[in-house]
Amino acid sequence: MDKIGIFGGSFDPIHFGHINSMTTVREKMGLDRVLVVPTAESPLKVKTQGESPEARWAMIEAGLSHQSEEFQISDLEIKRGGTSYTVDTLRELQNSGSEDQFFLIIGLDQLQQFDQWKNFDEILNRVDLIVTSRPGLHFPKIARQFPREIAEWIEDFDGQVAMLKNGRSIYFVQLEDVEASSSEIRRKIRLGQPIHGMVPSEVASYIEEHQLYAALNxxxxxxxxxxxxxxxxxxxxxxxxxxxxxxxxxxxxxxxxxxxxxxxxxxxxxxxxxxxxxxxxxxxxxxxxxxxxxxxxxxxxxxxxxxxxxxxxxxxxxxxxxxxxxxxxxxxx
Missing domain, CATH: 3.30.460.10 (Beta Polymerase, domain 2)
Known part of the structure; x- marks a missing residue:
């Protein structure tokens, strides 16, 4: 039975912050693989100008081209289309007969609104969470600092791992801060500014070759x-x-x-x-x-x-x- 991390997002485009998160989590948590799942459409994000699922997929492939086989890309949500709900993806993965142990990787900012996710209680029953740090945000130190609906699930919390009443856990992983965000990268591209150091060179080359993120202007x-x-x-x-x-x-x-x-x-x-x-x-x-x-x-x-x-x-x-x-x-x- 493999330990598999599920790492979702729009990846518009993928950048070193994403890559740092998935590599650090895999190493610290001893995961066998990380499944990278690009969304078709995010339910909690306001609609913004971005690239097609096909272009985002191609950029992920380019960005991970030098990574090991422990990172795999899944088209489950893109194929499903419409609004991408994590609970639907988990059902599909776990109902396929797999005996692997799944961990859902989210950022601390996402934990703060996790109770707004569709069927968040079912997600907590299906998988353990791995929560990564975000610049400017601080991990909770006591259970009362969790969102109220999440705090009600906690049996014990030592500041690093929250043990839930259903036997599941929420793990916290500190990352080295990487100054990169997809929105800032898109802005720089549209202003004609360099994005070196924010994305892998393969991703930058793909963006330039296909003239991505220029449609708005x-x-x-x-x-x-x-x-x-x-x-x-x-x-x-x-x-x-x-x-x-x-x-x-x-x-x-x-x-x-x-x-x-x-x-x-x-x-x-x-x-x-x-x-x-x-x-x-x-x-x-x-x-x-x-x-x-x-x-x-x-x-x-x-x-x-x-x-x-x-x-x-x-x-x-x-x-x-x-x-x-x-x-x-x-x-x-």
């Missing part, structure tokens, strides 16, 4: 015009003091910046959602990244050459983002 085209379009959407839906800036002459991660605020956290989230919806209708693209949408205090909608910041109004006054852009040119709306 091509479809939008004129980003100054797009900034005006976005500003109009925000104003039409009650955005407070919408301001736009041309940042091309200053050191900035984007060429244009747009800022507004809502009267409440719900209003701020609603403004961002409406912008995403209307942009999808007109340009046929999703943002390449979205942060803060659930909380609504500070929502960032990333369209590459345009970054849109939607604040809850009191938070906007605290951060005074416009002061950082004062060396740029304000666009008359």
């Amino acid at each position: 091509k479809k939008i085209g004129d980003f100054e015009k797009f900034t005006h379009f976005s500003a109009d959407i925000l104003k039409d839906h009650g955005g407070i003091l919408v301001r736009a800036f041309d940042l091309r002459e200053i050191n900035s991660p984007s060429e244009f910046g747009l800022v507004t605020s809502g009267t409440s956290v719900r209003h701020a989230s609603s403004l961002a959602e409406k912008l995403i919806e209307e942009t999808r209708k007109k340009y046929g693209v999703w943002p390449q990244g979205i942060e803060g949408l659930k909380e609504g205090r500070w929502v960032v909608v990333d369209y590459g050459s345009l970054l849109v910041h939607v604040f809850y109004d009191f938070v906007r006054q605290e951060y005074r983002l416009e002061d950082l852009w004062k060396e740029g040119k304000e666009i008359k709306l």
Whole structure:
């Protein structure tokens, strides 16, 4: 009976952070194999502009080309299509007659929202969890620091392993921090910046050869015009003091910046959602990244050459983002 780790994700693209996680976990936990499972569509992530499952699969193959046979890629979720739920993948793997012992590898950020996963209780009954560290987050030290629904399952916790009442376990594995994220890699590519040191050279070559992650800029085209379009959407839906800036002459991660605020956290989230919806209708693209949408205090909608910041109004006054852009040119709306 082999010990197999299940490592899922969108891998859009795969990067050294992913590879570091799976290799470290395999070594520290004594796993025989790690099964890499790219999703068809993630249930808990806001839809963003990304590459096709076929392209993501090819990048995983390229990224793991120099790894050992202990890393295998599974197309279970891509073949199944639709929203990818981990519980469905576990059922398929375990109902195939396999006697192997499976471990689900997740990040600490995922543990914090694990009770939102479909049939999370069934997952806890089916497999042990291996939770890896994330920069800026801290492992729980006592059971009460787990999400409430997970804490109710814990029989004993020594700070490294949580023993569950059903006989399963949750293991914690500290990783060496690797500064790489798929969203940041996509951003750098669209801005024409190098990604060396973030992805294996084989992945970088595949991206360049197939001109991946360029569709958003091509479809939008004129980003100054797009900034005006976005500003109009925000104003039409009650955005407070919408301001736009041309940042091309200053050191900035984007060429244009747009800022507004809502009267409440719900209003701020609603403004961002409406912008995403209307942009999808007109340009046929999703943002390449979205942060803060659930909380609504500070929502960032990333369209590459345009970054849109939607604040809850009191938070906007605290951060005074416009002061950082004062060396740029304000666009008359």
